[in-house]
Amino acid sequence: MNMNDIDKNFDTQKIINEFPALKQKVWDKSLVYLDSAASMQKPKDVIDVINNNYSKEYSNVHRGLHFLSEKATESYEEARRKVAKFINADEKEIIFTSGATASINLVAYSWGMENLSPNDEIILTIAEHHANFVPWQYIAGIKKANIKVAYFDPDKDFDIKIIKSLISDKTKVITFPHVSNVLGTIFPIKEICNLAKSVNAISLVDGCQGINHFPVDVKNIGCDFYCFSGHKLYGPTGIGILYGNYKLLENMPPFLCGGDMIDVVSIDKTTFADPPLKFEAGTPPIVQAIALGKAIDWINKYGIENIGNYEQKLISYAYDKLQKIDGVNIFGKNKNKAGVISFTMDCAHSHDIATIIDREGVAVRAGHHCAQPLLDHFNLSSTTRASVGAYSTYEDFDRLVLSLEKVKKIFK
Template sequence: MDPIALKAEFPILNQDINGHPLVYLDNAATSQKPRSVIEAVKRYYEWDNANVHRGVHTLGSRATDAYEGAREKVARFLNAASREIVFTRGTTTGLNLVAHGYAREVLKPGDEIVITHMEHHSNVIPWQQAAKATGATLKYIPLQPDGTLSLADVESTITENTKIVSIAYVSNVLGTVNPVAKIAEIAHKNGAIIVVDGAQSTPHKKVDVKALNVDFYAFSGHKMCAPTGIGALYGKAALLEKMEPMEFGGEMIDFVGLQDSTWKEIPWKFEGGTPIIAGAVGLAAAIDFLESIGLDEIDRHEKKLATYAIERLSAIDGISIYGPREDRVGLVTFNLGDVHPHDVATVLDTEGIAIRAGHHCCQPLMRWLEQSATARASFYLYNTEQDVDRLAEALWKTKEFFGYEPVR
């Protein structure tokens, strides 16, 4: 794997920002798009653009083939069946679909939903609302001091009253990789189902939903080189068949009468209206691109960068780094003394370096860290050790700019 050669495949990265070559380190928020994905979407709009599942004309047939072909590619990518893949707008929509279509149908007072303190808001708020609507209780698995989970805590938090466990495979702040397969085993032993937020795992590591034995798995395309506005929800067929749709209208119906209607089979009953056809085409192209490199190669490269970044940043007085030091993905979340993360990000931007600053849609986790906000540098397949060096050098300049001296 040659990240320098791969970088040339991403047109947006070939530019200067504020007089400096762009170093893009905000990949956990969204990744950049390779030329092959951009061309696939462009080709669809130039040659195949039509609505799907409706017209019998040639363009309609080609668009339908492209859309359903993308579904088959996603299914193979996750080791699932095509009928178990529902196209969505992204991870948030997928999690909300489960919280509405499944949770509200099965939960009752006294039941429990279990999540963790490290969850993104999209894996907190839907469960808060489901608990309020059904009388269920929302519980949290506590975190260890390094931001990991103890299986002993998982065992003690999940009980026979637990009906749903929902957890991020990878934390978007801490970089923690959670033991999803083991948590799934504990959940199933107690009669619960497990839902996985795969937003930060799917772009970076090989995912096999059958090996993990998860019941639902949601992810977004835009974090894995695909366009924005497209994602997918995997669900075990038996569970999807029991679920109610969240949106109603054209495309998802079988028969419409004056007083009642029936739905199509899965997965189409969840895809009301004109779907995100071009996005699905782009997602299929992104999967081809990632698989041509190899997810295991990407994982190894990013872990190497994270290790190097922790080493470089730890040498800067006043830097605090959050999350585990081992078994983490390619991101580093940190603070520079009492300099506000937004100020750090602003100064880095003047050096052409794009990072994230804020609460990262994880306010409960920020409170657990006792921080109002943090800065985050997140890496992808086109980042290099030279990018990390640029980041470290710019942080030294930031420290000098604010005259920060650590308290002795």
């Protein structure tokens, strides 16, 4: 599609009108929300389904034989089907968790405890969010396995040769982000998963910053695990997804034990339910799952591909604007990025930048973005990060630029 057609086919004003939170003023200025990578705002459809569910349809799931429980169970399982369809998985391969962090911990612990041995190797990248670094570091410590880090040039596309140079017959896990939450680097996920297969290692894609900008087809990617958080996909907090290859899920022990994940319990022995329920111990995040299903309906109304193409244009616009400001340094000069753009300023610390521009109504994130190893490696302690959703606009970035000029005036 021609670049201008992307804008023509995308009615941003209509979208903005669907997000009540975006209509407010902060510090007496209309809100510019450029913190979607941390958490996205929610469309009215999602807010309404939460309200409606608690008002009229709420009950616990799976256990009840009454009207409301059956209705809640059907809606909860329907949400699972929607997620499965969204990423081209089978519904049995979709586990509801509390978020991406919980999804990754589940795999690292459950798969890792069973399958890792001393001197085995886990490959991950320098750009991991702590959520996809600390669980692996922790399990590696317990199992005496080794972590191998894929370092890469943030100014270039990720080169698959870096992973090739790290794999060995000891490689058991290769894990990486779909998109870096700091640099916006888009990883060649299919190629990396193929490499993992070639050495019989498992692959886990941290999809938190990819699922919201790209169509995802887990079968085509060939990953063993793909995970993300609902709140970064226009859904509520407290819900996450772990997609897992069914054969692997079948052979993994439970992560948490309790109600709903069992088959039969006796004093001497417990047998477990099949996946996905084996990994859903206790009362699940029922309304959150249903609302995530609604968020997916909302995305499908516009099409994730259309949303992603539009956002790509926004980030490119932001890049051009920011690089023209004297004293602004973009972290990750590769223009081929998705969703986020990070920068530092010569004149001010990122916390000061974020605080000052907040008074102009512009919400961004400042700090290490839960990616301390990445920032340390490049001798940075923090950056300012602007990130987009389907409701973001070119004008948002014009406002960002104006507010940065204010920062420069204050610190000149």
